[in-house]
Amino acid sequence: MSAGQKSWIVRILAGGLAGAGLAGAGYRPLFIGGFSAPPLCGALIQSCGILGAVAVTLALFFAFGAAVGVATLPFEGEGRSVLLRSGLHFLVTAGLLGAILRVCLGVAWRYLPGWLALLGAIYLVVWLGRWVGWYAEVRQLRSALGLEAGPSPLRWRESLPYLPVLLLVNAVLPAVLALLDAPDVPVLRALLIPCLLLPLGGFFPALSLGKRQGVCLLYPAASLLIFLPASLWVYGGQRIPLFWGIALACPLAGNLVGAAWRRRKERRRPQWNGCC
Amino acid sequence: MRVEVHIDPDCREPRVTITAPILTDEIRDLAARLEGGGGLTGWRGETAVPLREEAILRCFAQDKGVKAQTAEGVYDLRERLYELEARLDRHTFVRISHSEIVNLRKVTALDLSLTGTIKMTLAEGVVCYVSRRYVKKIKEALEL
Numbered sequence: 199m200s201a202g203q204k205s206w207i208v209r210i211l212a213g214g215l216a217g218a219g220l221a222g223a224g225y226r227p228l229f230i231g232g233f234s235a236p237p238l239c240g241a242l243i244q245s246c247g248i249l250g251a252v253a254v255t256l257a258l259f260f261a262f263g264a265a266v267g268v269a270t271l272p273f274e275g276e277g278r279s280v281l282l283r284s285g286l287h288f289l290v291t292a293g294l295l296g297a298i299l300r301v302c303l304g305v306a307w308r309y310l311p312g313w314l315a316l317l318g319a320i321y322l323v324v325w326l327g328r329w330v331g332w333y334a335e336v337r338q339l340r341s342a343l344g345l346e347a348g349p350s351p352l353r354w355r356e357s358l359p360y361l362p363v364l365l366l367v368n369a370v371l372p373a374v375l376a377l378l379d380a381p382d383v384p385v386l387r388a389l390l391i392p393c394l395l396l397p398l399g400g401f402f403p404a405l406s407l408g409k410r411q412g413v414c415l416l417y418p419a420a421s422l423l424i425f426l427p428a429s430l431w432v433y434g435g436q437r438i439p440l441f442w443g444i445a446l447a448c449p450l451a452g453n454l455v456g457a458a459w460r461r462r463k464e465r466r467r468p469q470w471n472g473c474c
Numbered sequence: 475m476r477v478e479v480h481i482d483p484d485c486r487e488p489r490v491t492i493t494a495p496i497l498t499d500e501i502r503d504l505a506a507r508l509e510g511g512g513g514l515t516g517w518r519g520e521t522a523v524p525l526r527e528e529a530i531l532r533c534f535a536q537d538k539g540v541k542a543q544t545a546e547g548v549y550d551l552r553e554r555l556y557e558l559e560a561r562l563d564r565h566t567f568v569r570i571s572h573s574e575i576v577n578l579r580k581v582t583a584l585d586l587s588l589t590g591t592i593k594m595t596l597a598e599g600v601v602c603y604v605s606r607r608y609v610k611k612i613k614e615a616l617e618l
Contacts, residue, residue, distance in 0.1 A: 276590035276606045329588065335609060336586045342616040343581050413588055 206268060213267020214260040221259035228255060228302065238303045255302045262294040273328055288321050349411070356411040357420070360403055364421055367399030368445060369428040376432040387432060392441050396425070400448030408456020418450035514558070516542050516549025523549055527566070531580045531596045533558050535573040545598050568615040570594065571605040578615065 199207075221228065229252060231237040242251040265287065272283035292314050299305040299313055333351055340348055349356055372391050379386040400421055407414055425445035429438065494501050502515075502522045513526040529544045533551065540551045540558070553561070559569055569575045576596060583595040584604075592604035604612070 274606075276592075277587075278589065280589050329590065332586055332590050332592075332606075335613075336584050336592060338618055339609075339612060339616065340584050342618055343578060343584070345581065345584060348584065348586075415588070 206271065209267040209271070210264040211267075214264035217259040217261070217263020217266070218256050220263070221255050241304050242301055255298075258294060258298050258302060262291070262298055265291045265294055269324075273324065284321065284325070288318070292317055352416050353411050353414040354416050357407060357414045357417045360407050360417060361420065363399075363403045364417075364424050364449075367395060367403070368421055368425040371395055371399070372425075372428055372432045391432070392444055396441065396444045397448045400445060401452035404449035404452030405456040405459075408453040408458075409460050410456075412460055413457040414453055415450075417453055418446050421449040422446040514542060514551060514553070514561075516544075516551060518547075518549060525549060527562060527577075528579070530562075530567075530577050531598065531600055532574060532576040532602060533562075533567075534575070534602075543600065565615050565617075568608075568612050570602065570608050570612065574602055576602060578612070 227237065228239050229237050229243065229248065231240070237243060239251045239255055242254060246254065269287065269291070272287040273280060275283075295317055296310055296314065299310060300307070305313070330351065337347065340346070372387075372395065375386040375391060375395070400418075404417055404421075407417055422442060422445050426442060429441055429445075430436075433441075492501060492505060499520075499522075505522075513524055514530070516523045516525045525542055525544060529546075531543045531545070533540060533542045533555065535541075535555055540553060540555055542549050542551050551558070555569070555573070555575060558567070558575055562575070566578055567575050568578055576594065580597045581594055582597055583593075585593040585595075587593065590606060592606075592609070594602050594604050596602065
């Protein structure tokens, strides 16, 4: 057995036992209830009996604990394999968490997306933490090799010149259109902003940024952050997630297309292969 | 092979004489290596070419063989990568992946992707990729 396999098994067992231990420690609220509160696993107990409910709960908590135990392993290595492994681990962990919340704890369906978003945010923080470590390492190597410092973290500095465009498209123009809009038939706010201004104004500057600088994920995030408060003012306090999605998705798509174009161009550039 | 070293105080510069019954590839290799100082011997067919260490961009495994790349071209090597690793200057030549050793003096750029892949650009626009497992070796070579 290799050291890697041993590490997986040890982590699965340690995490799984910790998960099962957690379920065991919470046996009273889970299976018995207290005072006037019914047991959290009430529905499960009704459907498969107390022994079945205990078995299912222990199995799910064990599996979730095991998934948490091996959480750092999928992030090892680099490239596409990290994306695939961590994506797969996220799906498994999200499935187990969803099952625990829904089946064992009786959490309503409508609250599940919020919990899964929280899990996704944890993954994002872990990934960001690792990336910052890699960035610091590469920066150190560049310095030791006497090379230029390279792009800023997540290319925030390279994205800055595009910030005025974002402010114009996502805040200033919607505000002006809102002032100009007819109060009875709000065509500008209902059609022009979501169907023309946000998609085109989001996509094309981001396309240009992607072509020049590559993937800059902070740009679409900034687009959403700028549009959120502006939209609340423009739409009189109404929350319209569809428009927020457009403000995020269009710059993201533009940036990714631009970055893909740039990468393709770099690959097509005649590369010296050393053959005479 | 028998090696004899004669110390002669009257000798002005070191001289090496190879005595062999027939001229073989090994003898050519040895002669080229001795002539080339601290370099390697690259092969193009039956022709041995001395490669100076400072001219080598990278050594890499390809098609079950090992090759060295310089600004002039790609040459076959007779050594294995682990042999090269031991033979070349460890502060200048570093293994960056399972199949590649690069000359750190020839690095012109390092780029980090969002997924952690490190793209290394060498002189002449040669691109190679650093495996994360070998980053520690690069740091050691640079005494970081």
